[in-house]
Amino acid sequence: MSLSIHTPLLESLALSQLNQGRVWLKMEAMQPSGSFKIRGIGHACEVHLARGARRFVSSSGGNAGLAVAYAGRKLGVPVVVVVPGTTSSRARHLLIQQGAEVIVHGQSWAEANELALSLLTEQDAFIHPFDDPLLWEGHASMIDEVVAEGLRPDAVVLSVGGGGLLAGVDEGLRRNNMGHVPIVAVETEGMASYRAAIDAGKPVPVSNLSGVATSLGARQVCQRAYDVTQQRQVLPYSVSDQEAVNACLRFLDDQRTLVEPACGAALALLYQQAPLLDNYHHILVIVCGGSTATLATLQSFNEA
Ligand SMILES: *Cc1c(COP(=O)(O)O)cnc(C)c1O
Numbered sequence: 001m002s003l004s005i006h007t008p009l010l011e012s013l014a015l016s017q018l019n020q021g022r023v024w025l026k027m028e029a030m031q032p033s034g035s036f037k038i039r040g041i042g043h044a045c046e047v048h049l050a051r052g053a054r055r056f057v058s059s060s061g062g063n064a065g066l067a068v069a070y071a072g073r074k075l076g077v078p079v080v081v082v083v084p085g086t087t088s089s090r091a092r093h094l095l096i097q098q099g100a101e102v103i104v105h106g107q108s109w110a111e112a113n114e115l116a117l118s119l120l121t122e123q124d125a126f127i128h129p130f131d132d133p134l135l136w137e138g139h140a141s142m143i144d145e146v147v148a149e150g151l152r153p154d155a156v157v158l159s160v161g162g163g164g165l166l167a168g169v170d171e172g173l174r175r176n177n178m179g180h181v182p183i184v185a186v187e188t189e190g191m192a193s194y195r196a197a198i199d200a201g202k203p204v205p206v207s208n209l210s211g212v213a214t215s216l217g218a219r220q221v222c223q224r225a226y227d228v229t230q231q232r233q234v235l236p237y238s239v240s241d242q243e244a245v246n247a248c249l250r251f252l253d254d255q256r257t258l259v260e261p262a263c264g265a266a267l268a269l270l271y272q273q274a275p276l277l278d279n280y281h282h283i284l285v286i287v288c289g290g291s292t293a294t295l296a297t298l299q300s301f302n303e304a
Helices: 013-018 037-050 063-075 089-097 109-119 133-139 141-148 164-175 193-200 223-231 241-255 261-271 295-303
Strands: 009-011 022-026 055-058 079-083 101-104 124-126 155-159 183-188 234-239 282-286
Touching: 013 022, 013 241, 013 261, 022 141, 037 063, 037 124, 037 133, 037 141, 037 164, 055 063, 055 109, 063 079, 063 089, 079 089, 079 109, 089 101, 109 124, 133 141, 133 164, 141 164, 155 164, 155 261, 164 183, 164 223, 183 193, 183 261, 193 223, 193 234, 234 241, 234 261, 241 261, 241 295, 261 282
Parallel strands: 022 282, 055 079, 055 124, 079 101, 155 183, 155 282, 183 234
Antiparallel strands: 009 022
């Protein structure tokens, strides 16, 4: 049994017509937890359960926490998610709806995370949102599915936050003999911790993160996300918040699917017809999804 589902791979005529190459969408927004995160997190939770874990603990009020809550509900394992007071009532509601126990603590993620870590006993598994080889192994399955459907892309476009998705897609491409295929890693200008790592030559903390793409808000990317750049071509790219939100709204009309600005960042590259993509003919876009945005929040960003 797998907790994630085989998602549709759709050719986008709208995006193919805007760009030089044909564009395919891997629709991770359709995952039961609302984002790709259930691939890696579901895999990690199954491994921890087999090793005897009796409870899963998370400190993410976003899509990672939701994936843990979903996995716990499906596996019959209790889940505790510690979130800071800044977490929206919508996010808390979604976690509770999945049956998780939600503890609100502190005013920042660091404070919530500290409490979460202090709760851990021998019988608990702490599920990290991006920095864990089990996650990358699980995320890699999305590439296996793409290849099984007969597509071998010559470029992959994705969003980068802490770098777990990037590490997983890299792993999936390598295990399908596509270690040479470039990955375009897109983030918003206000959440550019990946760009900061490339500039510094190693992952570094970025203190002043800002903007609407909250699921990209890891202060520091994982070491693995940086190491990938030493082994294959990774092209970092940044878009503005407005561009990310506009991409979400256009994608909603084109594809009838609502995604977060974190996902809109990757889509914005295609809507902008970025010259970066001109030399590629079979472009795969990871539509990573996300549950934290609503149409009303997207429209209010747009008016702000
Ligand atoms: C987590 C997440 C990302 C970023 O993934 P990382 O593994 O942290 O790089 C992007 N988009 C959405 C919707 C997410 O939930």
